[in-house]
Amino acid sequence: MRKLLLCTALIVVLAAFLYVSINPADFGYSTGDHLVFGHPRYVDMDDYFIHNGQNQTGANNIVTSIVFDYRGFDTLGEASVLFTAVLAVGMVLRALRRDAK
Amino acid sequence: MMSKIVRTQANFLYPLIMIFGFYIVAHGHLTPGGGFQGGAVIATGVALIAVAYSYKNVKTWIKKTRLTATEAIGLLTFIITALLGISRSFFYNWLANTGLLFGQPVPYGINPGYLNTAGTLPIMNFAVGIEVLGGLGVIIMYYLHYIKEVSKNAV
Amino acid sequence: MLFNLVYITVAIVIIIGFYAALFKRNLIKIVIGISLIESGVNLFLVSLGYREGGIAPIYTNAPSTYMVLPTPQALTLTSIVIGVATTAMLLSFCVVIYRYYGTLDARKVRRLKE
Numbered sequence A: 001m002r003k004l005l006l007c008t009a010l011i012v013v014l015a016a017f018l019y020v021s022i023n024p025a026d027f028g029y030s031t032g033d034h035l036v037f038g039h040p041r042y043v044d045m046d047d048y049f050i051h052n053g054q055n056q057t058g059a060n061n062i063v064t065s066i067v068f069d070y071r072g073f074d075t076l077g078e079a080s081v082l083f084t085a086v087l088a089v090g091m092v093l094r095a096l097r098r099d100a101k
Numbered sequence B: 001m002m003s004k005i006v007r008t009q010a011n012f013l014y015p016l017i018m019i020f021g022f023y024i025v026a027h028g029h030l031t032p033g034g035g036f037q038g039g040a041v042i043a044t045g046v047a048l049i050a051v052a053y054s055y056k057n058v059k060t061w062i063k064k065t066r067l068t069a070t071e072a073i074g075l076l077t078f079i080i081t082a083l084l085g086i087s088r089s090f091f092y093n094w095l096a097n098t099g100l101l102f103g104q105p106v107p108y109g110i111n112p113g114y115l116n117t118a119g120t121l122p123i124m125n126f127a128v129g130i131e132v133l134g135g136l137g138v139i140i141m142y143y144l145h146y147i148k149e150v151s152k153n154a155v
Numbered sequence C: 001m002l003f004n005l006v007y008i009t010v011a012i013v014i015i016i017g018f019y020a021a022l023f024k025r026n027l028i029k030i031v032i033g034i035s036l037i038e039s040g041v042n043l044f045l046v047s048l049g050y051r052e053g054g055i056a057p058i059y060t061n062a063p064s065t066y067m068v069l070p071t072p073q074a075l076t077l078t079s080i081v082i083g084v085a086t087t088a089m090l091l092s093f094c095v096v097i098y099r100y101y102g103t104l105d106a107r108k109v110r111r112l113k114e
Helices: A002-022 A044-057 A062-070 A072-100 B004-026 B035-052 B055-061 B064-083 B121-149 C002-023 C027-048 C070-101
Strands: none
Touching: A002 C002, A044 A062, A044 C070, A062 A072, A062 B121, A062 C070, A072 B064, A072 B121, A072 C070, B004 B035, B004 B121, B035 B055, B035 B121, B035 C070, B055 B121, B064 B121, B121 C070, C002 C027, C027 C070
């Protein structure tokens, strides 16, 4: 019974994903905005980064200039997440040894 | 400890992996790559050594406390470098186009790539590379250290 | 149809991840399923920023200046590192569960209920 229910849910989700990816024009847009691979719709911010990134940060690699300069707060949070994960792994595995004694 | 063939290959590959990882970190503002990718490559070298020689020998060469200290130093360098530009804003690029260290102005458009550019970005790349190296390395060492609590016939 | 091949691949990868996370009973296989869902989402994010005929957004010896969008790539980089951190956390919990229960079967880890 449980397996049947899970199979039905999985097939429904797969059908929805495949429907959306095969004809993305029906994906809730009525004004001609299509989710077509290779033609993104809103590119103003990225064009600003591509055209001004070299003058403002001096880096050839635009991805690096976004990661460390324009969106530095994202990278700060991500580095904090990595640091906290290492701390948590150490704490969890250290509790293992304390309980063994 | 693995056989002699594996150990010889590890001895041969370890310096190459180190050089490749630091190359990726140092050229993060010119070529594909950066701090995270380079740090992950260097941590792969640590994993290679830990697999080829057994953990019993490796734990005297690579100390966990030193790896943790490396990670903390990387995160602190990252935050302090961002904080030094606080007069304009947090994460302000205060070294770019000044003529100082990493401050050479870059010609606009396609160029062959100059290492002495990009202001604070190479410093942050290095800091994050150090941090990822310490974090992933210490995760590997923790797993190898506490695996013998679980399994009787561990390495 | 051919242009949407990437989206179909994303759908299949995410569904395989859901299948592994829902039907498998080994905890390691559940972690593998969660990692597969992560990979599918990362592939979807990168494919959203692709522009037809564009090159990677790097000016060093570039053949042209028509580039793909750099912001989704930067955010995917962040997402990948956070995925590594969460996978390490999940695997450490697997180690602790094996130490306490002696098994990795998700059905047998229910001593809290009784």
